[in-house]
Amino acid sequence: MGVVRMDLVTQGLLGAAVGTAVGARRLGWKAAVFGALGGLLPDSDVFFSQTPGVEHWVIHRGVTHSLWFGPLVGSALAMLSIGIGNAWRARQKQAPLDDAARRAWFAVWILAIFTHPLLDAVTQYGTQWFAPFTDWRAAIAAMPIIDPLYSLLLIGGLVAAAFTTGQRAEQRARIALGLSCAYIAVAAVQQPLGAHMAHKELTRQGLNGPSVLQVSSHTTMFTPFLRRVVARTEDGYLIGFVSTLNPQPIQWRRVEVDPVAQRLADQILSGEGDGRRYRRFATGPIVPEILQREDGAQVLRLHDARYGFPGQSLAGQWGLEYTLNEQGRPVGRGVRYRIPREATGERIEALMRAKLGLPNAVF
Known part of the structure; x- marks a missing residue:
């Protein structure tokens, strides 16, 4: 559940940044707050997926993560927000929301919800874009579910936007979103790069013969630059780890x-x-x-x-x-x-050293 909670933080930050980028000029602070709520909404399925069987993986990141969910539910929530806003303004004897404000509500809700499954799709866990019609998963092993650097880019944009208003706030949030998208693009390159390094190491160590059937590259926690590489062989698997920032010889562990x-x-x-x-x-x-x-x-x-x-x-x-x-x-x-694994300070330090290709106590 700790991973789920950290994932919620990231999605809430993304929703707040998206809401600020499209609605701060017309809605002020409400754009960030309701954008964050929209960013969190798809993960409400965790309350319905706590089953002991495989259904958990079908329900979570299922229907609420479909590409149609954001436009449909977001539009409904936008109309509800507009209705509540107009009712409040009528009590204050103010004019109803203008067209620009109404469009802002639609943009905040729809885009905040819609970008949630887009971000989930660049994690190796993946997400079901077309549920319930198919359980096919969009999954690119680019980023870990928890990536502090990605979250810091969003936090920086939100903090910068909080010190201004209107169009400037939107611009600062958009810059942060642009930087976060660039980071995702860099992360996506690490998947094929990790597989290439694994093939190269297998060849160097004389292991890349006909018995190697498939090689895959996967993310590890906190950054995309330490790859878990898995080579399937005729009688088992070779598993290792490689830093794409500072490659070192892979210490393959054989699993028969x-x-x-x-x-x-x-x-x-x-x-x-x-x-x-x-x-x-x-x-x-x-x-x-x-x-x-x-x-x-x-x-x-x-x-x-x-x-x-x-x-x-x-x-x-x-x-x-x-x-x-x-x-x-x-x-x-x-x-x-x-299989529980305690996140001790020693292990986290070893993990970070491994990402930099430095000697460490774990890998």
């Missing part, structure tokens, strides 16, 4: 896959229902593992290999888990699991 676990995973993921939904959500490598719980039961875990760090969560931090019966077959439906 049990053929039985792979066979069970292929059966689940090639089917319909939960398997299909999870395959569509993960949009990349899924690492299967059979392990024994403390109660003695055997389970099959399907790790989403886009996420994870060295140690217990190297293969993945979360995914679907199936209980196996005495014959070693999955029974019942898959249940979401997550």
Whole structure:
């Protein structure tokens, strides 16, 4: 839930910046406040997606993140805001809102809501732009869900806008949005760059032979410049990390896959229902593992290999888990699991050093 809360902060900042950029001249401080609310609105689906199964990944970033949601719901909220505003002005014996103010309300609500799924689409988690008609996910592994530098660009623009009014406030917010878009463009380049560096390192270390089937590049927390790279091989995976700012030799960690676990995973993921939904959500490598719980039961875990760090969560931090019966077959439906990882100061420092390509205690 901590990641979700930080994601809400970023989306609220984006909505406030968008609202200020299009409505500060006509609506004043209300443009930022209601823009922030509009930016947060799509994530209201978290209240309906707290299920133990794969439905969580279908509901969250689903219908409320569709491209039609902003224009439709934003228009309704704009008309409501105009109606409330005119009623208040009538009580104060003032003239109704003029055309420019009414247009500003539409712009604030529609654009603040609409830009939310656009930002979500440049994270590897992705978002369902065309729900409920399809569960296809728009996902570019450009930025992490939490990126302090991106948020600081928006904060800087909002602070600068707060010290002025009208057109100048709009201009300052637009400059901040322009800089944030430029940052996203730079971040987007890191995905193919990370994959290129991984291929180069595999070749240098004599590993890039016919057994390497696929190489993918993923984000890590806080900045886009440390890439988690995953190479799928015939018998498992090679997982490593590389800084695109200061590349160093990749210390590949081999994850061997049990053929039985792979066979069970292929059966689940090639089917319909939960398997299909999870395959569509993960949009990349899924690492299967059979392990024994403390109660003695055997389970099959399907790790989403886009996420994870060295140690217990190297293969993945979360995914679907199936209980196996005495014959070693999955029974019942898959249940979401997550491997907790404590965010200590030492680990955060090591993560930041790794992003700069410096010696660190974790990677």
